[in-house]
Amino acid sequence: MRCHNAERWLLRDLDGRLSNQAKMKLEVHLQGCRGCTLKKKDYGLILGVLRAEPSSTPPDFWGRLQAKLNDRARATPWAWMRAWSLRAVPLSLLVILTLVVTMLFFFPSRDRDLSQTEALLLRNENPYLETKALFEETHLENKNLMLIFTADEKSPSRSFRP
Amino acid sequence: MEEKELIRLAQEGSQQAFSVLVQNHQNRVFNLALSLTRNREAADDLTQEAFIKAYLALPKFRFRAEFGTWLYRIAVNQVKDYLRKMGRRREVSLETVNEQEGHFETDEGNREKEALQERRRRLVHQVLWSLPPKHQVILSLRDIQGYSYEEIAMILKISVGTVDSRLHRARILLRKKLAPFLSQEGGLYEVS
Numbered sequence: 168m169r170c171h172n173a174e175r176w177l178l179r180d181l182d183g184r185l186s187n188q189a190k191m192k193l194e195v196h197l198q199g200c201r202g203c204t205l206k207k208k209d210y211g212l213i214l215g216v217l218r219a220e221p222s223s224t225p226p227d228f229w230g231r232l233q234a235k236l237n238d239r240a241r242a243t244p245w246a247w248m249r250a251w252s253l254r255a256v257p258l259s260l261l262v263i264l265t266l267v268v269t270m271l272f273f274f275p276s277r278d279r280d281l282s283q284t285e286a287l288l289l290r291n292e293n294p295y296l297e298t299k300a301l302f303e304e305t306h307l308e309n310k311n312l313m314l315i316f317t318a319d320e321k322s323p324s325r326s327f328r329p
Numbered sequence: 330m331e332e333k334e335l336i337r338l339a340q341e342g343s344q345q346a347f348s349v350l351v352q353n354h355q356n357r358v359f360n361l362a363l364s365l366t367r368n369r370e371a372a373d374d375l376t377q378e379a380f381i382k383a384y385l386a387l388p389k390f391r392f393r394a395e396f397g398t399w400l401y402r403i404a405v406n407q408v409k410d411y412l413r414k415m416g417r418r419r420e421v422s423l424e425t426v427n428e429q430e431g432h433f434e435t436d437e438g439n440r441e442k443e444a445l446q447e448r449r450r451r452l453v454h455q456v457l458w459s460l461p462p463k464h465q466v467i468l469s470l471r472d473i474q475g476y477s478y479e480e481i482a483m484i485l486k487i488s489v490g491t492v493d494s495r496l497h498r499a500r501i502l503l504r505k506k507l508a509p510f511l512s513q514e515g516g517l518y519e520v521s
Contacts (some may be wrong), residue, residue, distance in 0.1 A: 178500055179493075182471075184478070209504055209511045216446070216453045217472040224359040225373050229348050232377050236344065236384060251388075 168196040173203045181210060336396055340387050347387075351380055354397060357474070358404045364473040365408045365465055367454055375411055379404040398483045405466055405484060412462045456506045464499035471496055 168176075176193045179185045185193065197204050286292045301317065304310045330349070338346035358379055362372035382403050390399060457465060470476045470484065471492075478496075482489045504511070 174501070175497055178497055182478070206504070209507070210500065212449075212511065213453055213500075213504060213507065214472050216449045217457070217468070218475070221356065222360055222363055222369075224355045224376060225369065228355050228359075228373075228376075229351055232351060232380055233344065233348070235377060235381055239381065239385070254388075 168192060170196075170200060170203055173197070173200065174206055177203065177207050178210060181214060332396055333392065336387070336390065336392075339384070340390065347384060350396065354400055355380070357397070358400065361401065361404055361469065361474055362408050364469040365412065367458070371411065375407050376404070379407045382407065394483060398480065401484045402486070405470075409462050409466060412465065452510065453503075453507065456503060459506065460499065460502060463495065464502060467492065467495050468499050468503065472500075 173193060173196045176185055176189055177197075180190060180193060197207065281289065298317075301310065301313045304313060330346075332350070332353070335346045335349050339350060355376060359372055359376045362375040362379075363369065366372050366375065379400070383400050386403070390396070457468060460468070466485070467481065470481045471478075476484070478489050478492045481487075481492045481496075485492070487495075
């Protein structure tokens with residue numbers, strides 16, 4: 168084993184992250200390498216010195232923090248609005264989407280031209296209503312004109328409307 | 330009350346719930362800041378600032394990570410900014426350290442073990458502060474605070490492999506800088 172690898176392994180060993188097999192290999196290397204043995208000692212000393220004794224925060228930590236939080240809240244009265252704005256954006260989008268869908272479903276589309284059969288079935292219209300005037304017309308010339316205009320039903324501009 | 334419930338209440342603006350969260354985490358955050366600044370006053374200010382930032386950012390917390398991890402990430406960034414502003418990256422020359430510790434050699438025989446330990450601690454921390462902030466932070470999280478590799482990976486948003494390699498580099502750098510004071514048989518800092 169090279170000393171470079173041994174150093175990596177001995178650091179992992181200090182963290183308890185070395186397998187038993189690797190540990191044995193490292194031990195064998197350390198027995199024959201004075202340099203790495205000294206490194207192990209050094210790291211043990213350094214890490215031992217670094218390990219901190221836990222300390223506590225100065226007294227009245229929350230009291231002081233609360234005062235600062237209140238100061239900030241007073242300084243930025245619209246802070247709550249900013250906090251809620253992120254939620255408001257998707258909420259508004261949802262409302263708009265719902266409105267659009269509702270309008271599409273519940274508002275009827277523009278009336279389109281119905282055929283006579285559709286008018287009869289859907290609107291219960293009398294099919295003879297349009298022809299009534301034609302039958303009642305006594306003047307022959309007018310009657311002929313009316314017949315001419317009603318013949319072409321596909322052209323609404325030419326259709327006769329009494 | 331569970332932490333999640335406390336967070337939800339705090340998100341709705343309950344300072345009482347937030348105070349419980351602060352109580353649960355204030356010492357860990359403080360110790361983290363203290364280990365990097367070695368200054369109780371600065372550590373206290375940084376801890377307070379970290380909690381204020383956390384409070385303001387709380388509505389954006391989405392429970393994707395543990396609250397503690399999220400909070401320590403804020404604290405680490407806060408401390409990193411502080412270290413950059415304070416120009417902590419100043420190099421501590423070994424000559425300076427030697428001068429500071431020079432008198433110690435002659436008096437060592439009369440010193441007590443605790444005093445020796447304190448001097449060692451001071452020396453190691455002094456050299457630690459001369460390292461780049463990212464090395465300081467990782468050494469502090471692992472070797473001072475004792476966080477696991479997995480926790481560090483989550484706090485720093487890096488992989489466990491990166492934690493391993495960065496920590497390795499940081500420790501080697503620290504040992505190299507301390508080399509003149511270490512491993513000298515019968516030397517000043519030899520463990521007896």
